[in-house]
Amino acid sequence: MARFAAAKMVLSENYTSCLNNSNKSPNAPLIPGITFQSTDCSSLMSATIDKTCSISLDMSNGAKTGWAESFDSCQSFNLIAQKYNNFDFVVQNAAINNECSDYVILEASNWDEAQQRSQSLGGNLVTINNKDEYSWLQNNVWAKNELLSLAGDNSQESTYYFTGLNDVAKEGEYVWASGETSDFNNNEDLIHRQNWLAQQHMANSKDYFVIGGTNDKGFTDYVQNDYRPDLYNGLSGHLTWVDNESSWLKNNGNPRHFGLAEIPSCK
Numbered sequence: 001m002a003r004f005a006a007a008k009m010v011l012s013e014n015y016t017s018c019l020n021n022s023n024k025s026p027n028a029p030l031i032p033g034i035t036f037q038s039t040d041c042s043s044l045m046s047a048t049i050d051k052t053c054s055i056s057l058d059m060s061n062g063a064k065t066g067w068a069e070s071f072d073s074c075q076s077f078n079l080i081a082q083k084y085n086n087f088d089f090v091v092q093n094a095a096i097n098n099e100c101s102d103y104v105i106l107e108a109s110n111w112d113e114a115q116q117r118s119q120s121l122g123g124n125l126v127t128i129n130n131k132d133e134y135s136w137l138q139n140n141v142w143a144k145n146e147l148l149s150l151a152g153d154n155s156q157e158s159t160y161y162f163t164g165l166n167d168v169a170k171e172g173e174y175v176w177a178s179g180e181t182s183d184f185n186n187n188e189d190l191i192h193r194q195n196w197l198a199q200q201h202m203a204n205s206k207d208y209f210v211i212g213g214t215n216d217k218g219f220t221d222y223v224q225n226d227y228r229p230d231l232y233n234g235l236s237g238h239l240t241w242v243d244n245e246s247s248w249l250k251n252n253g254n255p256r257h258f259g260l261a262e263i264p265s266c267k
Protein backbone atom coordinates (compact mmCIF):
# COMPACT_ATOMS: atom_id res chain seq x y z
CA MET A 1 0.00 0.00 0.00
CA ALA A 2 1.81 3.04 -1.34
CA ARG A 3 0.01 5.55 0.87
CA PHE A 4 1.17 3.68 3.96
CA ALA A 5 4.79 3.84 2.82
CA ALA A 6 4.38 7.52 1.88
CA ALA A 7 2.99 8.34 5.33
CA LYS A 8 5.94 6.65 7.03
CA MET A 9 8.36 8.54 4.81
CA VAL A 10 6.78 11.94 5.55
CA LEU A 11 6.83 11.32 9.32
CA SER A 12 10.45 10.11 9.20
CA GLU A 13 11.59 13.07 7.10
CA ASN A 14 9.88 15.47 9.47
CA TYR A 15 11.53 13.85 12.46
CA THR A 16 14.96 14.22 10.86
CA SER A 17 14.25 17.82 10.00
CA CYS A 18 12.99 18.50 13.55
CA LEU A 19 16.21 17.03 14.92
CA ASN A 20 18.17 19.45 12.76
CA ASN A 21 15.97 22.48 13.30
CA SER A 22 13.44 22.27 16.10
CA ASN A 23 12.04 25.73 15.27
CA LYS A 24 10.79 24.60 11.87
CA SER A 25 7.29 23.12 12.05
CA PRO A 26 6.65 19.68 10.52
CA ASN A 27 5.60 19.75 6.91
CA ALA A 28 2.23 18.17 6.02
CA PRO A 29 2.20 17.58 2.25
CA LEU A 30 -1.01 17.03 0.31
CA ILE A 31 -1.19 13.30 -0.35
CA PRO A 32 -4.63 12.10 -1.47
CA GLY A 33 -6.23 9.90 1.19
CA ILE A 34 -3.84 10.79 4.02
CA THR A 35 -4.59 13.34 6.72
CA PHE A 36 -1.57 14.61 8.64
CA GLN A 37 -1.96 16.23 12.04
CA SER A 38 0.84 18.10 13.75
CA THR A 39 1.62 21.32 15.53
CA ASP A 40 5.33 21.65 16.12
CA CYS A 41 8.55 19.74 16.73
CA SER A 42 7.77 19.16 20.39
CA SER A 43 4.57 17.19 19.76
CA LEU A 44 3.14 14.12 18.11
CA MET A 45 2.65 14.05 14.34
CA SER A 46 0.11 11.54 13.09
CA ALA A 47 -0.97 10.31 9.69
CA THR A 48 -4.47 8.89 9.23
CA ILE A 49 -4.43 6.61 6.21
CA ASP A 50 -7.96 5.28 6.57
CA LYS A 51 -10.33 4.79 9.46
CA THR A 52 -8.58 1.63 10.66
CA CYS A 53 -4.98 2.64 10.06
CA SER A 54 -3.25 5.61 11.58
CA ILE A 55 0.35 5.91 12.61
CA SER A 56 2.21 8.56 14.52
CA LEU A 57 5.68 9.65 15.46
CA ASP A 58 6.56 11.80 18.46
CA MET A 59 8.69 14.61 17.02
CA SER A 60 10.22 15.27 20.46
CA ASN A 61 11.66 11.81 21.08
CA GLY A 62 11.15 9.61 18.00
CA ALA A 63 8.65 7.21 19.64
CA LYS A 64 6.54 5.46 16.99
CA THR A 65 2.98 4.22 17.33
CA GLY A 66 1.31 1.82 14.93
CA TRP A 67 4.33 1.37 12.69
CA ALA A 68 3.76 -2.24 11.83
CA GLU A 69 5.62 -3.42 8.77
CA SER A 70 2.77 -3.40 6.26
CA PHE A 71 -0.58 -1.76 5.69
CA ASP A 72 -2.35 -5.03 6.49
CA SER A 73 -0.62 -5.38 9.82
CA CYS A 74 -1.21 -1.68 10.54
CA GLN A 75 -4.91 -2.26 9.96
CA SER A 76 -5.09 -5.36 12.12
CA PHE A 77 -2.89 -3.77 14.80
CA ASN A 78 -5.22 -0.81 15.02
CA LEU A 79 -8.37 -2.95 14.97
CA ILE A 80 -7.08 -5.08 17.85
CA ALA A 81 -5.94 -2.05 19.81
CA GLN A 82 -9.38 -0.43 19.35
CA LYS A 83 -11.01 -3.46 20.98
CA TYR A 84 -9.20 -2.77 24.24
CA ASN A 85 -8.26 0.93 24.30
CA ASN A 86 -11.51 1.97 25.98
CA PHE A 87 -10.52 0.12 29.18
CA ASP A 88 -8.74 2.73 31.25
CA PHE A 89 -6.31 0.21 32.77
CA VAL A 90 -5.11 -1.06 29.37
CA VAL A 91 -1.83 0.37 28.13
CA GLN A 92 -3.07 2.21 25.03
CA ASN A 93 -2.35 0.33 21.79
CA ALA A 94 -0.43 -2.43 23.60
CA ALA A 95 -2.50 -5.25 22.11
CA ILE A 96 -1.53 -7.83 19.52
CA ASN A 97 -3.04 -10.98 18.06
CA ASN A 98 -1.52 -14.36 17.26
CA GLU A 99 -3.57 -17.36 16.17
CA CYS A 100 -6.63 -17.52 18.43
CA SER A 101 -5.41 -15.18 21.16
CA ASP A 102 -5.23 -11.45 21.74
CA TYR A 103 -2.44 -10.43 24.10
CA VAL A 104 -2.94 -7.18 26.00
CA ILE A 105 -0.65 -5.34 28.42
CA LEU A 106 -2.46 -3.74 31.34
CA GLU A 107 -1.64 -1.65 34.39
CA ALA A 108 -1.84 -3.56 37.67
CA SER A 109 -0.20 -3.17 41.04
CA ASN A 110 -0.42 -6.83 42.03
CA TRP A 111 -1.24 -10.27 40.63
CA ASP A 112 -4.84 -10.38 41.91
CA GLU A 113 -5.62 -7.06 40.29
CA ALA A 114 -3.90 -8.13 37.06
CA GLN A 115 -5.96 -11.33 36.94
CA GLN A 116 -9.26 -9.53 37.74
CA ARG A 117 -8.58 -7.01 34.99
CA SER A 118 -7.67 -9.77 32.52
CA GLN A 119 -11.01 -11.43 33.31
CA SER A 120 -12.88 -8.20 32.71
CA LEU A 121 -11.37 -8.19 29.19
CA GLY A 122 -12.78 -11.69 28.67
CA GLY A 123 -9.63 -13.69 29.34
CA ASN A 124 -7.06 -14.45 32.01
CA LEU A 125 -3.45 -13.68 32.71
CA VAL A 126 -1.42 -15.35 29.96
CA THR A 127 -1.17 -19.14 29.73
CA ILE A 128 2.00 -20.35 28.01
CA ASN A 129 0.68 -23.57 26.55
CA ASN A 130 3.76 -24.73 24.67
CA LYS A 131 7.18 -23.85 23.41
CA ASP A 132 5.86 -22.27 20.19
CA GLU A 133 3.71 -19.84 22.15
CA TYR A 134 6.62 -19.10 24.47
CA SER A 135 8.89 -18.28 21.53
CA TRP A 136 6.28 -16.13 19.80
CA LEU A 137 5.64 -14.15 22.97
CA GLN A 138 9.34 -13.82 23.63
CA ASN A 139 9.89 -12.27 20.20
CA ASN A 140 6.74 -10.17 19.99
CA VAL A 141 5.87 -9.13 23.52
CA TRP A 142 8.49 -9.11 26.24
CA ALA A 143 12.01 -9.28 24.76
CA LYS A 144 13.12 -5.67 24.35
CA ASN A 145 9.60 -4.79 25.56
CA GLU A 146 8.59 -5.30 21.92
CA LEU A 147 4.85 -4.78 22.36
CA LEU A 148 5.22 -1.71 24.58
CA SER A 149 7.59 -0.33 21.97
CA LEU A 150 5.09 -0.93 19.16
CA ALA A 151 2.58 0.98 21.29
CA GLY A 152 4.95 3.95 21.45
CA ASP A 153 6.54 3.28 24.84
CA ASN A 154 10.25 3.11 24.08
CA SER A 155 11.44 3.01 27.67
CA GLN A 156 14.18 0.46 28.19
CA GLU A 157 13.52 0.38 31.93
CA SER A 158 13.50 -3.01 33.55
CA THR A 159 9.97 -4.39 33.27
CA TYR A 160 8.09 -7.43 34.61
CA TYR A 161 4.77 -8.89 33.51
CA PHE A 162 2.44 -10.87 35.77
CA THR A 163 1.57 -14.21 34.15
CA GLY A 164 -1.15 -16.75 34.92
CA LEU A 165 1.19 -19.29 36.51
CA ASN A 166 0.59 -19.77 40.24
CA ASP A 167 0.41 -22.30 43.07
CA VAL A 168 -2.16 -20.49 45.22
CA ALA A 169 -4.60 -23.37 45.60
CA LYS A 170 -2.03 -26.03 46.49
CA GLU A 171 1.58 -25.31 47.40
CA GLY A 172 3.96 -26.72 44.81
CA GLU A 173 1.22 -27.50 42.27
CA TYR A 174 1.80 -25.05 39.47
CA VAL A 175 -1.30 -24.22 37.44
CA TRP A 176 -2.50 -21.49 35.08
CA ALA A 177 -5.17 -18.93 36.02
CA SER A 178 -7.15 -19.92 32.91
CA GLY A 179 -7.39 -23.54 34.09
CA GLU A 180 -5.76 -24.65 30.82
CA THR A 181 -2.99 -27.21 30.79
CA SER A 182 0.34 -26.84 29.02
CA ASP A 183 2.93 -29.08 27.40
CA PHE A 184 5.43 -28.36 30.16
CA ASN A 185 6.26 -30.86 32.89
CA ASN A 186 3.99 -29.74 35.76
CA ASN A 187 4.97 -26.28 34.52
CA GLU A 188 8.15 -26.61 36.58
CA ASP A 189 10.18 -26.60 33.39
CA LEU A 190 9.21 -22.97 32.92
CA ILE A 191 10.45 -21.78 36.29
CA HIS A 192 13.75 -20.01 36.38
CA ARG A 193 16.47 -22.50 37.26
CA GLN A 194 18.08 -20.47 40.01
CA ASN A 195 14.70 -20.05 41.64
CA TRP A 196 14.09 -23.74 41.35
CA LEU A 197 17.45 -24.98 42.57
CA ALA A 198 18.69 -22.38 45.00
CA GLN A 199 15.60 -20.61 46.22
CA GLN A 200 13.28 -23.41 47.23
CA HIS A 201 13.05 -21.72 50.63
CA MET A 202 11.22 -18.87 48.89
CA ALA A 203 8.67 -21.14 47.25
CA ASN A 204 6.23 -21.39 50.15
CA SER A 205 5.67 -17.68 50.47
CA LYS A 206 5.69 -16.91 46.76
CA ASP A 207 2.76 -18.26 44.81
CA TYR A 208 2.81 -16.17 41.61
CA PHE A 209 5.05 -15.66 38.62
CA VAL A 210 6.32 -12.71 36.63
CA ILE A 211 8.23 -12.78 33.38
CA GLY A 212 11.06 -10.36 32.82
CA GLY A 213 11.08 -8.12 29.75
CA THR A 214 13.50 -5.64 28.15
CA ASN A 215 16.99 -7.05 27.90
CA ASP A 216 17.01 -7.95 31.56
CA LYS A 217 18.47 -11.43 31.73
CA GLY A 218 17.92 -11.60 35.46
CA PHE A 219 20.12 -14.07 37.28
CA THR A 220 23.57 -14.78 35.99
CA ASP A 221 23.04 -18.48 35.39
CA TYR A 222 20.80 -18.12 32.37
CA VAL A 223 23.58 -18.86 29.94
CA GLN A 224 24.89 -21.96 31.65
CA ASN A 225 24.65 -25.00 29.47
CA ASP A 226 22.48 -26.87 31.91
CA TYR A 227 20.07 -24.01 32.12
CA ARG A 228 17.41 -24.72 29.53
CA PRO A 229 19.12 -22.87 26.71
CA ASP A 230 16.60 -24.38 24.32
CA LEU A 231 13.78 -22.46 25.97
CA TYR A 232 15.21 -19.12 27.00
CA ASN A 233 17.60 -18.91 24.07
CA GLY A 234 19.73 -16.23 25.73
CA LEU A 235 16.93 -13.68 25.57
CA SER A 236 14.86 -12.28 28.38
CA GLY A 237 11.81 -14.15 29.57
CA HIS A 238 12.60 -16.04 32.74
CA LEU A 239 9.65 -16.93 34.95
CA THR A 240 10.43 -15.92 38.48
CA TRP A 241 8.31 -16.53 41.54
CA VAL A 242 7.01 -13.55 43.49
CA ASP A 243 4.37 -12.82 46.10
CA ASN A 244 1.10 -11.14 45.15
CA GLU A 245 2.65 -7.67 45.22
CA SER A 246 5.98 -8.79 43.75
CA SER A 247 7.42 -7.07 46.79
CA TRP A 248 10.89 -8.60 46.53
CA LEU A 249 11.46 -7.15 43.06
CA LYS A 250 9.79 -3.87 43.99
CA ASN A 251 12.15 -3.54 46.95
CA ASN A 252 15.11 -4.19 44.66
CA GLY A 253 15.16 -1.42 42.12
CA ASN A 254 11.38 -1.07 41.83
CA PRO A 255 11.09 -2.16 38.19
CA ARG A 256 7.83 -1.48 36.34
CA HIS A 257 5.15 -4.17 36.61
CA PHE A 258 2.29 -4.85 34.19
CA GLY A 259 -0.17 -7.67 33.65
CA LEU A 260 -0.07 -9.69 30.41
CA ALA A 261 -3.61 -10.80 29.55
CA GLU A 262 -4.54 -13.44 26.97
CA ILE A 263 -8.07 -13.24 25.53
CA PRO A 264 -9.50 -15.91 23.20
CA SER A 265 -10.18 -14.31 19.80
CA CYS A 266 -11.68 -17.14 17.69
CA LYS A 267 -14.99 -17.58 19.51
Ligand SMILES: [Ca+2]
Pocket residue numbers: 101126127128129133262
Ligand atom coordinates in the same frame (compact mmCIF):
# COMPACT_ATOMS: atom_id res chain seq x y z
CA1 LIG B 1 -1.93 -19.42 25.57
Ligand SMILES: [Ca+2]
Pocket residue numbers: 167171172203204205206207208
Ligand atom coordinates in the same frame (compact mmCIF):
# COMPACT_ATOMS: atom_id res chain seq x y z
CA1 LIG C 1 4.34 -21.31 46.41
